[in-house]
Amino acid sequence: MGAGKRKSIPWVVLALWVGVLALASPFAAQLGDVQHDRVTDYLPASADSTKAAELQERLPGGESTELVLVYHRDGGLTAADRTTAHAQVARVAGAHALTGTPRGIPSADGATLMYPLATDEPGADEEKRDAFVDDVRRVAHGEGALTVQVGGTGALATDAGEVYQSLGGPLLYTTVGVVALLLILIYRSPVLWLVPLVVAGVADFLSMAVAYGLHQAFGTSVSGQSSGIMTVLVFGAGTDYALLLVSRYREELRRFERPHDAMLAALRGCGPAVLASSGTVAAGLLCLLAADLNSSRGMGPLGAAGVLCALAAMLTLLPAVLVLLGRRVFWPLVPAHGSTPADRRSLFAAMGASAGRRPRTVLAAGAVLLGALALGTLNLPGALRQQDAFVDRPDSVAAMATLAEAFPRQSAQPIDVLTPAGRADAALAAARDTDGVADARTGRTGGGWTEIAVTAAAPPQSAAETATVRALRERLPGSYVGGPSAQQLDLADTDARDRLVVVPIVLVSVLLILVALLRSLVAPLMLVAAVVAVWGAALGLGGLVFGPVFGFGGTDPGLGLLSFVFLVALGVDYGIFLMHRMREESLRGAEPVAAALTALRTTGGVIASAGLVLAATFAVLTNMGLLQLVELGFVIAVGVLLDTFLVRTYLVTSASVALGRRVWWPGPLARAPEPGPGDRVRQPV
Structure with a gap:
């Protein structure tokens, strides 16, 4: 191919992406219209409580909205308080079509009065439900020491919906801000950090259009949780791929004079690892289709779509933009053709050396540490109750707490x-x-x-x-x-079933991809065992801090499964980066110890940077308003950090050194090369 044609390729790629975005724009804009956070979107597909909710929607008036107005005064309600309550309830009944006449129920101590009420007016329309709840809250208000709270399933749903609706903007802005800050620190360039960030934004926009298409074509449920995590995955995984590509591109620019030649070499070098990495994550997420829980099953395709959109952008659009900008994009640290990087003893070279000296000792110590942390899972709080699901206590939760104290022997829902x-x-x-x-x-x-x-x-x-x-x-x-209690029961039962079904499928899928990539059985088994150990340790750390330190009232039933899928799929990413480079070095003739240490020295910095970015993006979830997202973000962020700075650097490297060529068994790399004429026979390491 001539030089002129090669130079035109980046412009063609850029033009194609402009066309793709133009086509995707109308669909991406409609994603919010199909996003729902109804009860049935988070329930098991086959559960009794789900079928009950679906049948309720088909009854006359559709789904009912149930509220409880709670009037309370410390020391006892006065006659004026009861008059106020009766008048406010009458105003609500006069303005809305209630099912039945509301009847006040006093507590035994006379300090609390509750009015259960229900209406079919909103049906299954979430906006009408929220409008009804807001109107009741405007009418029902207290003065002085009289407190008036609006609880019930309708109010809880409205408060939860507000949190989910608030995820989109703050989650996106916070994620972009965190990634931008880390990229600036990593690249130390006033321009370079912006390129992968903008490309990740393009990938996120495309993923929104794909998510809308999946909903229209296959009925894939789109919830606030799944769309939010899709955004986190696009920026986290996409930035990881960008870091690996840019690092290899910088390396190749010292060998090649023309940027497009350097980029081609970089894509040949790291492309297979990135493809396998994204394929592993996407395959792991798609295994969630086997889950019975609607929220988990919907998250699988959306997460996979986000990862694949990030892959497409980082392997096509990012290279095109970098080639068009030339070497100057790296200013002030421009890699000159023919230059060699400063020979500095890096942290990862030192870590590799220590792991290489006593690999079995390091491996045993790391295994003991991970095992000890995993014991913390025994201290995880019990199942998360509906009223404990919020970080900040909304009015609906406060109302339910008041009712629990006032009517300790009777359910208020x-x-x-x-x-x-x-x-x-x-x-x-x-x-x-x-x-x-x-x-x-x-x-x-x-x-x-x-x-x-x-x-x-x-x-x-x-x-x-x-x-x-x-x-x-x-x-x-x-x-x-x-009803709410039956739903929580079904969630717990279904989560136990989903773990038994999905976990083996994820492990087998990931293992098969690794075997195909690494041409080995031992290396894939080692990587899978490592990420499972990381998952156990991260979940154990959650058990040590959720209740005692953070004061969380429970653990989301789906935490174990979702954190497993994400940590196994994402954790294997870094194993692929490391082992693929180790295999490259082995194919070039390096001895096993040298190959392992060279791989760690050359990829350690990239893996560390990628791990920090990915952990930071998931840590953004800990700032959201729902405890299930906070717990998921914490476990994944901690797991990624453990994987990055302990497992990949020390344990996988130590295991590779200890196993020597056997790490590639039964592939050809497991056999020592035949000595040539004049070669001295080396003893196996």
């Missing part, structure tokens, strides 16, 4: 039972006769189904109420038992 209409009377009688049920009343009927509202005698989401839910399911075959 109903258990919803959907039963065939022809058996409604028998089901109502059976429900009232079930142990742990304080009251049961029939509700709406339509489409062949009748809704029964059951009030448990035990506090919400307690062990006793959970037993009541299970008892109702046993006593009412053919009916579906739902």
Whole structure:
């Protein structure tokens, strides 16, 4: 290919990306329109509570919105307080079509009065539900020492929706800011940091269009959680690929005079590792399609789309822009043709040397440390209750806490039972006769189904109420038992099922990709074992700090599975970078110890930089308003740091040195080369 044609390729690539973005723009803009954070978007697809929620949406009036108005005064409510409460509830009833006449229920000590109320007015429309809740909150307000709070499932859903809606902007801006700061520190250039950041932004925009297309074509659910994590993945994984490519490009610019020749060499050198890395992450995330939990299953395709969009941008658009900008993009540290980098003893060279001297000792010490940290999983808090899911305590959670103190022996939120209409009377009688049920009343009927509202005698989401839910399911075959407590129960049960199904699929998928890339069985098994150990240690650190240090009230049921998928898929990234370079050195004839130490010396800095960026992007989630995101962000960020600065640098290098050529078994690299004429036979290392 002539020099003129080679020079025109970057411009062609740039023009193609402009066209792609023009086509993607209308679809990306519509992603927010299909993003939903309904209860069913986060429930197991096959669970009783999910089917109950879906049937409720089809009843007359659609999905009901249930609220509880809570009036409280320390020392006891006055007659004026009760008059105020009655007047405010009457205003709400006059302005909205409520299902039934609200009836005030006083607490035993007279300090609290609750008014349960429900309406079918909003149906399944989230905006109408939020408008209804906001209107009730404007009407229901206290004066002086009288406090008025609005709780119930409708208020909790509105407060959760506000948090999810707020994720988009702050999450994107914070992620961009964190990545920009780290890139400036890493590159020490006033221009270079901007290039991968802008390309990552382009990839994020494209991923939004792809996510919308997946929703339209396959019905993939899009939630605030899944779209937020997709953004984090695009910037985190995309920047990792950019760091590896730019580092190799800088290296090749010293060998080649023309930037496009240097870029071609860089792509040949690191392209396979980047492709395998992104393929591993995408494959791991797509394994979530086997999950029964709707939120997890939807996150898989969206996360994979984000990673693949980042890959496409970093292997096409980024090289084109870098070649067009030439060497000056590295100013003031411009790599001159024919120059050699300053021979400085790096931190990773020192770490590699220490690992090379006593590999078995380092390996044993690291394994003991990771094992000790993993014991912290025994200290993880119990299942996260719905009212404990917020970082900041909204009005709905405060209302539920007040009710729990005022009515310690009665649930303030109903258990919803959907039963065939022809058996409604028998089901109502059976429900009232079930142990742990304080009251049961029939509700709406339509489409062949009748809704029964059951009030448990035990506090919400307690062990006793959970037993009541299970008892109702046993006593009412053919009916579906739902409501917040049943949903939490189904989430816990489904998470246990999903772990048993998804975890083996992830491990096998990742292992097969590594075997294909590294032409070995031992090296892939070593890398997979390492990332599993990192996952256990990171989750254990969570157990040590979530309750005792941060005061978290519980652990999200999906934390174990999601953190496993992300840490295994993303952690193997760095193993691929290291082992691929080690294999390159071995193919060039380097002895096993030299190959391992050279790989660590040349990729250690890139892996460290990439690990810091990825950990920082996931750490952004710890600043969000939902505890499940905070916990997920913490575990992944800590796991990535452990993987970057302990496992990859010390343990994988030590294991590679200790195993020698056996790390490549049964591939050809596992066999010592035949000595040539005049060569002295070397003893195996």
